[in-house]
Structure formats: C-alpha cells, structure tokens
Amino acid sequence: MTGTEITSCTEALRLLAAYLDTELEEHEHGEMERHLQRCRSCYSRAEFEAHLKASIAELAHEPVPPRLSARVHTLIREFTVAGDR
Structure with missing residues (x-):
C-alpha cells in the first residue's frame, strides 16, 4: 500500500492473510488494526x-x-506417472 487508508472491507480482506502472518509493512499493519x-x-x-x-x-x-x-x-506416485505421459 502507498500511504492510503484501508477503508473498504474488500481491501482489508485482501490483506488479511498477510496481516495474520505479520507480513505487512508497519503502516499497513496499523491501517489494518484501525x-x-x-x-x-x-x-x-x-x-x-x-x-x-x-x-x-x-x-x-x-x-x-x-x-x-x-x-x-500412492496418489502422488500415480499423479507423477500420469504427468510423465
């Protein structure tokens, strides 16, 4: 994000996984908290x-x-063999 405020739920939900994984920039994290x-x-x-x-x-x-x-x-082997064909 570039300094804009998270105002929509769509934007918040888009960033939710990164927020929970503590992968957001400090500013983004604060905006998400708000x-x-x-x-x-x-x-x-x-x-x-x-x-x-x-x-x-x-x-x-x-x-x-x-x-x-x-x-x-077994399933992994079957998919691997099928993918080699």
Whole structure:
C-alpha cells in the first residue's frame, strides 16, 4: 500500500492473510488494526481466520495414520506417472 487508508472491507480482506502472518509493512499493519477496530464484520473474520490458523498449526504435531500416509504417497506416485505421459 502507498500511504492510503484501508477503508473498504474488500481491501482489508485482501490483506488479511498477510496481516495474520505479520507480513505487512508497519503502516499497513496499523491501517489494518484501525480498520478492524471500526469494522465488526472484518474483525470477526480476522478472529475466525486466526483461530483456524492456530488449529491447523496444532494438527501439524499430530501423527499421520499409516494408512493415510500410504494412500497419499500412492496418489502422488500415480499423479507423477500420469504427468510423465
């Protein structure tokens, strides 16, 4: 962003992933914070996305069942072979 204020929800939602990943410039981050303070809808969406991201991160520590792992590897091999044709 180039110094403009985040006024639309469309713009806020476009930047939401970068905001949650702390990838925004300092100015953009501040603008996003101000938008989320004013806009209940975007705030709720940001909260949902943050909780979802945290839940997915927790799953990364769960062991993958052997049957699922074998199935995924089989599918990868099948797609690789099909792509080589």
